[in-house]
Amino acid sequence: MQRYTDTELVEMFNDQNKSELAFRLIVDYYSERLYWHIRKIVLGHDEADDVLQNTFIKAWKGLSNFRNDAKLFTWLYRIATNESITELNKIKKRQQVSLDQDTVLMNVLEDSSYFDGDEAQRIFQKALLTLPEKQRIVFNMKYFDEMKYSEISEILNTSVGALKASYHHAVKKIELVLKEN
Amino acid sequence: MSLSNKYKKNSFKVPEGYFENVTDRIQKSIAEERESVKNPKFIVMIRPYIAIAAGMMFIAFMFGQVFSYFEKDIGDKLTSDIIYESIVQDDLLIVSDDFLMNALAENVEVTNEDIQNFDEVDNYESNESEVDEMYQDILY
Numbered sequence: 001m002q003r004y005t006d007t008e009l010v011e012m013f014n015d016q017n018k019s020e021l022a023f024r025l026i027v028d029y030y031s032e033r034l035y036w037h038i039r040k041i042v043l044g045h046d047e048a049d050d051v052l053q054n055t056f057i058k059a060w061k062g063l064s065n066f067r068n069d070a071k072l073f074t075w076l077y078r079i080a081t082n083e084s085i086t087e088l089n090k091i092k093k094r095q096q097v098s099l100d101q102d103t104v105l106m107n108v109l110e111d112s113s114y115f116d117g118d119e120a121q122r123i124f125q126k127a128l129l130t131l132p133e134k135q136r137i138v139f140n141m142k143y144f145d146e147m148k149y150s151e152i153s154e155i156l157n158t159s160v161g162a163l164k165a166s167y168h169h170a171v172k173k174i175e176l177v178l179k180e181n
Numbered sequence: 182m183s184l185s186n187k188y189k190k191n192s193f194k195v196p197e198g199y200f201e202n203v204t205d206r207i208q209k210s211i212a213e214e215r216e217s218v219k220n221p222k223f224i225v226m227i228r229p230y231i232a233i234a235a236g237m238m239f240i241a242f243m244f245g246q247v248f249s250y251f252e253k254d255i256g257d258k259l260t261s262d263i264i265y266e267s268i269v270q271d272d273l274l275i276v277s278d279d280f281l282m283n284a285l286a287e288n289v290e291v292t293n294e295d296i297q298n299f300d301e302v303d304n305y306e307s308n309e310s311e312v313d314e315m316y317q318d319i320l321y
Contacts, residue, residue, distance in 0.1 A: 056210070061214075121192050
């Protein structure tokens, strides 16, 4: 099956007769990759599913105004990141005062219906939860998604220098936690 | 400086068949969203009009507050001299007949409460000859 470029997809979307097909293709191409980016932030599947839906609804609403000066995937990734942060804030508000957001997310890692990694991976994921929110997101994008700093910079609108420093500090903190455990 | 790649293994679980169905589910959500944009709920439609009405009521209220503040000042200082001057200079003065006659005859200070207690108010636009006539009736 023919694979369309981002530019072609946006042009198709702006054609009333082809917009539904164009958007379906965009979802096909990018949903899985976006899902995993989201899932690593919010940890729970149901939450990730909600965020993914919201991401694509926002993308659908904004796509007609999308200018091809940025990559389509960069733009989608940015929406997904913002929606994930919004979801994390909702999780914070939903919980009782005695439970903070990190405790809630750590509980997800203990639930075998959501996470089936070994003890080392569980400890590693819990170490990630000790990082500040944005630092954790940078770490995920660099370590798990193996994105270039320039790509991360475009998505998060942060300088490459700041990202490198953030990632460096994140690695140091995680190494410390792993040593202690 | 690098962490071991062993932690890169994806250990998060996904319900079976999730990715096979996700496109259809997202398209369905978008169709529902498109429908809600075409046929918004009544309350969503009238929301901007409610906001406009509330804004206008607020402005009217504030205007009333400001107006009553200045009116009080004017009412307290109204005297027969001012009333006479207003009539002579063809100004509009909103008072009743009885009030006007009493004020002109007795040189009393009128209060805001006096003005508010009238059952009927008339707009007076007088000229000099009419004023002379009125004085004649009262004084002579």
